[in-house]
Amino acid sequence: MFKLTGKKAIVTGGGSGIGKAIALVFARQGAEVHVVELHEAAAYETRAEIEAAGGLVFIHTCDVSRQDQVNKVFEAIGGVDILVNNAGIAHVGNLENTSEADLDRIYQVNVKGAYNCLQAAVSRMREQGGGTILNLASIVSHVGIPDRFAYSMSKGAIHAMTLSVAKDYLSDNIRCNSVSPARVHTPFVDGFIAKNYPGKEDEMFEKLSKTQPIGRMARPEEVAALALFLCSDEAAFITGCDYPIDGGFIKLNN
C-alpha cells in the first residue's frame, strides 16, 4: 500500500520542514520527486538525502510567486501526477499592524504561488488523464488565532481554492485536498519565534507547544505520512476534503 512507483511528484518548498519530509517519504515510496524551491542550498540538501537513500530526485530553483518561473519549471518537468503546494511564509500581526507591503508579500507567496502551480499543473494532469493535488492549509483556515491576520487570509484562500479546484476538475479525474496542521516543529516555527519574540524563544516554544491539547508540536514526518496517504491511490475516493492534523487544536481546545 501507499506506493508511488512510476509517479512524478512536484513538491514546492521541498528544501525545508514539512515539504522536505514529504519529498523524502514520496521518494522512498517510489516517486520521481521534483523539489521546487526558492533556496538552492536547501534544495541541494534535500536532494543529497534522497539520493543517499537511493531515491530519484530533481531540484528546480524557483520563486513560486513568479508565474514566468513556475511555467518554465513545469515545462521542463514535462508532466505531473502529484502536486504538493507546500511553499509558504509566515507573518505575525493583527489587522491594524499588518502593513500593505506585508499583506501583499503573504498574498504573493502563499496565495498566488499556489495559484501559479495549480494552473501549471491542472492542464498537464488533464492531458494525462488525471492527477492528485495536496495543498498546505492550516488550522488558521478554520479557527481564529491571535495576531495572524495576513497569514489567516492566505490559508483561508488555500482552503477555498482547494474546494474550487476539486469541484471544477471532478470529471478530469483530478483530486484536490488540503491538510491543516497546527504547529509543526520546523524552521518556519523557529524562524517566526526568533523574529517576533527575541529573548523569549524557549518560553514561546513551550507556550506554543501547549496550545496543542496533545501537549506538543507535530513532527514534519507526521504531516508527510498524511500527505502520502492523500496522494496515494489508496485515497482515490477522497477529494474536496481538508484534514486537520492538529493534536486536537480545533476540536479539543475548550
Ligand SMILES: NC(=O)c1ccc[n+]([C@@H]2O[C@H](COP(=O)([O-])OP(=O)(O)OC[C@H]3O[C@@H](n4cnc5c(N)ncnc54)[C@H](O)[C@@H]3O)[C@@H](O)[C@H]2O)c1
Ligand atoms: N510549521 C507549521 O507550524 C505549519 C503549520 C500549518 C501550516 N504550515 C504550512 O506548511 C507549509 C510548510 O511550512 P514549514 O513549516 O515546513 O516551512 P519552512 O519555512 O520550514 O519551509 C518552507 C519552504 O518553502 C520555501 N519557500 C518560501 N517561499 C518560497 C517561494 N516564494 N518559492 C519557492 N519556495 C519558497 C522556503 O525556502 C522553505 O524551504 C507552509 O505553507 C506553511 O504555511 C506550517
